[in-house]
Amino acid sequence: MNKNIKKILLFSIFIIILIGISGVNAQEVSNDTIGSDLNDNIQVSTDTVDNTELTSNINNKDNMEKVTTKQKNIKTDDSSIDITNENYDQLGTYMNQYSTLNFVDDFDGKTIDITNGVTITSSPDYTFTNSHFTVNANGVTINNLNNKAKSNIKSDSKTIILNASNFAEYVTNRQFNENVAEGDVIDIHGELIGSQYAITLNKAVNVTSTTNDAFLNFDDQSFVISSTASGSNITGLTLRDTPINIEASNILLNNNTIGVSDEEYAIILAEEITDITISNNAIASISGRADNAINNNSVTYSSENNTNTPLYFVITDSNYNVYIPGGMTMARFIIDGDYLSFNVTSLFSVYLCYDDFTSPNITIYNTTTWVATLILGTNSATIENSIINVAPYMSTTESVLKLVNSTVIQVPSEIVGVESPFTLDIDENSSFIKQNNSVGIYGGWITMGQVAGGKAFEKTATTVYVLFYLDQYLPDIIPEIESSNGRPIVTKTTNITGIIGKIWLETLFEEGSDDSIITNVFFNESVNVTSPINNVKFINCTFNKGILVANGSNITFEGCTGDITYYEYIPIPPKTIVLTSENYNEYVTNRTFNSNVRKGDTIDMQGLFDSSLKGLTVNKPVNIISSTNDANISLDSGLDTRRTGNQFIINSRGSGTNITGIRFYNTRVTVDGAYNVSINNITYTNYMEQIGSGVGGFSIRNGASDVNVTNSTFLTHGNFGHSTLVVAGAHNVLLENNKVTGETDDVNVMGKIGNLVYITTYNTDGENYNITVRGNYIDGSKILRDNEIANTFRIQGENITVENNTIIATDYAILEQWVQGEDVLVKNFIIKDNNLTGAVGLSSQNVTMINNKLDSTTITNSTLIDNTIESLNLGHDSVLRGNTILNSIKLDENITLENNVINAEVNINTSNIICNNVIFNDKVVLNGSASNITFTDCTFNKGLYVTGTNITIENCTGNIIYLDAVLKVDTTEFVAGTTANISASIYFDDKLTNINKGKITFKVNGKTLKDSTGKVIYAKVINGTATIENYEIPSSWNDNTTIEAVYTGSTQCDSLISEKTNMTITPKALTLETSDITATIGSNITLKATLSDNTINTGKMLFKINGKTVKDANGKVIYAKVVTVRLVLIIYWMAIKPEHIL
Secondary structure, three states: OOHHHHHHHHHHHHHHHHHHHHHHHHHOOOHHHHHHOOOOOOOOOOOOEOOEOOOOOOOOHHHHHHHHHHHOOOOOOOOEEEEOOOOHHHHHHHHOOOOEEEEOOOOOOOEEEEOOOOEEEEOOOOOOOOOEEEEOOOOOEEOOOOOOOOOOOOOOOOEEEEOOOOHHHHEEOOEEOOOOOOOOEEEEOOEEEOHHHOOEEOOOOEEEOOOOOOEEEOOOOOEEEOHHHOOOEEEOOEEEOOOEEEOOOOEEEEOOEEEEOOOOOOEEEOOOOOOEEEEOOEEEEOOOOOOOOEEOOOOOEEEEOOOOOOOEEEEOOOOOOOOOOOOOOOOEEEEOOOEEEEEEEEEOOEEEOOOOOOEOEEEEEEEEEOOOEEEOOEOEEEEEOOEEEEOOOOOOOOOEEEEEOOEEEEOOOOOOOOOOOOEEEEOOOOEEEEOOOOOOOOOEEEOOOOEOOOOOOOOOOOEEEEEOOOOOOOOOOEOOEEEEOOEEEEOOOOEEEEEEOEEOOOEEEOOOOOOOEEEOOEEOOOEEEOOOOEEEEEEOOEEOOOEEEOOOEEEEEEOOEOOEEEOOOOOOOOOEEEEOOOOHHHHEEOOEEOOOOOOOOEEEEOOEEEHHHOOEEEOOOOEEEOOOOOOEEEOOOOOOOOOOOOEEEEEHHHOOOEEEOOEEEOOEEEEEOOEEEEEEOOEEEEEOOOOOOOOOOEEEEOOOEEEEEEOOEEEEEOOOOOOOEEEEOOEEEEEEOOEEEEEOOOOOOOOOEOOOEEEEOOOOOOOOEEEEEEOOEEEEEEOOEOOOOOOOEEEOOEEEEEEOOEEEEEEEEEEEOEEOOEEOOOEEEEEEOOEEEEEEEOOOOOEEEEOOEEEEEEEOOOEEEOOEEEEEEEOOOEEEEOOEEEEEEEEOOOEEEEOOEEOOOEEEOOEEEEEEOOEEOOOEEEOOOOEEEEEEOOEEEEEEEEOOEEEEEEOOEEEEEEOOOEEEEOOOEEEOOOEEEEEEEEEEOOEEOOOOOOEEEEEEOOEEOEOOOOOEOOEEOEOOEEEEEEEEOOOOOOOOOEEEEEEOOOOOEOOEEOOOEEOEEEOOOOOEEEOOOOOOOOOOEEEEEEEOOOOOOOOEEOOEEOOEEOEOOOOOEOOEEEEOOOEEEEEEOOOOOHHHOO
16 A cells, blocks of 8 residues: 555544544533543544644543544634623634633623633633633633632533542542542542541532432531532432531532431521522431421522422521522421512422511512412511412411412411411402312312401402312312312303413303403313303413303403304293292202203292202392292201201302292291392291301301392291391391391290391301491390390491491390400491480491480490480590480590580590580589590580699580689789789689689788778679779788688689788888978068878978078077978078078
């Protein structure tokens, strides 16, 4: 063979090998696999392929990578490119064109898949914080990456097969030694059983098992990932009784099976670590486990696609922003911390609570559960964009459940003692459904009654949620959706929302299902509309075998797939059916109207219908009359017909039924969840038989609405203490112009009866609201009550109006419902235009009573307007306006009385009472504890007796008697020798009274003041003040002189004596006045001076003329005596000289 032929042969061999290498690379197998397909001794030509040199030896990893690179057309020179967010989408192309990729941006969490033979770098000052690099093969060079572990970069690694035989070669003192480098792959083969194999990861490595047989049991020692192992991945391991203790951030646990026992934790996370991803794991609980799996962490936690093995999971010690994305399934999730942000789909039996059944604020969003989620002890829970089964209840009294674009279905629970009221905050796109008596939530229909919660919600939820596993069957019988051989039959207004799964059985929509809405349901078998139903809408449904519309009107479809077949029909007009006991079975099958009775028919009942007929359930909207006026339904219901038996029932499918002129004798009658029902002119009699134990003889209940009972007669004559006319969990109910009478036959137990009219929540899950009781005659005067909870009329609910009724009772005419020793409060209760004989005892607040005739009435925080009341006990914060009180009245604090006439004596010993324009025809007495009492424009025909503090009386008429008045002297400062007024006043509570009766005298130094004739001076009291006018103050009064006042007493106030008070006396100012003299020189003159004080009549005076003292001829000073009063005279006989001229 010549040289050229050898070259061609070698070149051909090389091409074949190169093609093989390229195929291996395309499958991304490991370097070891690639290496095993090559021969170290193959000689390769130095000729070029694609203008790129090939080395002649590929016996090592570097040469292998170079060959791979050549095949992928990656340039071998130092070509490079900057990778930014703008050109990131071209990364796959650049890896085939450039040998160096320089990442210069933050890639916001992007995952970058780097294959063989590429150098990756970053700008020198740049730190990767959010980008995640995954390296699929060796040979990648990494430069200038400042946060390698944080960026999850794995490179330049080797694979180490680890087993029990070579364990000591790589592990020293439970840590990887120098034979293991950062980024290595630890491939565990077989079992590592015993504490001697316990491992602490101290380097960032990838731990896996390519043989899928790694089984680790460290005898309850932990598999520790220390803080220096940040960036490690743990994949494909099975750990038994070996918890994983994570002390590092940036850790991935994927596709592992972790089982622990002896009350240990499966996974333990240290404080303040972040970026922990747990995905595709099976975390199982083995015998003896506590309900815990993850403990003591404050982390951002992600868990995805874990298997449905039961996970017992607890988070404690102040957790914040715990995040669990879609796919997490678990058996129990117990929260012990501050805040949980919960994002899960297909959740399995979730419990949200502390270990002591309390928990913090919880947020659940983007979540669908098909089994119960227990929320216990939560202060607040927000559910957003979710469909949640909740069981049993929010259990903290003040808790708030907020729904945003979500549906919550509250299913029954057997847990006892955790139900408490809570407030429901619900937006217009949400609903809260309270489920009763469901047969289960696995593969079943979830049915519900009215919207429930801590506040009344004025609408009825009628949605039925299909919450069964994929391809599962429906249960046989659910109350609101009947079933025949497993076939669901929709017979009432029912909104069906498919969450997951399919309906595999033929489905029928029959009479009563008007206005239903069916959304997102996959009907695998045929769907038939066979009855004259109206306004049924299908949205986004799939009819795998089509739907037949054979009847009805306005049946619409939006976004549906599958064949829709319409069958034209001729409407059948309503007919009249004469129904007797003889032809009963022709129209009634299994106690319900059969197909011979259609919607809208008139049933003319004639004659006697006794217990042999086993009862009747009205299951279609019909008109029931008796043209012969002799229809008598006497089914002998008895005590045991509380739920079933010989009864007359109008169920929800009978909505729209009218009943007129029928007699019921010893028959339990129930309007059960029906709406738009009219019952008129019937006679109901219960005579000496136990009818309706626990529910009532004639009851409207279980979400029934828009029900009118009018012009009818109800008589109960002894029935073992059961109620007669009952409304229980219903709304929009009218009881009008009925006569309800009770009679006790004798004093034995059978002869007693219960409440005549009972609006209650007893034995029903619904709430009463919008109930009107008008124009009825309710007579309980002849009954002997069975016990303390039975009365003539008891009531509970919201928006209740009782008007224009006559109610007669021997004790209480109206009371709230009684539950376990206390009355249940009524909200927005109006009592108007009634004539009541018997007491009204209400603890409820915000009650309004208008224009009633009332006997004894006890009310609190309410308003009473224009009533005539025999006896009133008015509680705090109430308003009494325009009423007449006949016999007695008692007032609590914070009361306003306006425009009333009160004939009873009023004793006030409370505070904050305002009386305006009230006529008191008997005495009003304030005692010492009365305070802040105001009377304005009031009339006291028998007196107001005043004591207490801060009492204001303005513009009132009548006798006002001050029991604690005080007399004070008002004037105590005088000027001697002048005239002055002397006053004293009568005060109460430091305010001047308006007393106008009685007199006051004054005593000075203990002696009564008298006039000049010696008579005692009396001063009349006018508006509380008495005054002696123009009394001349003697000069003998001084500062040591005392004065006191004495009140003689009157019908307005008892006699009073003021305190003795020292006076302040100021002497009168003294002046001397001379008289002008006209004289001639040499004549004699008379000098005269007058003192201003006329009380001075002694003493001497001298005169000065031109400053010189007047003297006699002997040079002696001439003194003049004061004569008479104030007058000083001196005769000066000396001749006047010129120097004397003034």
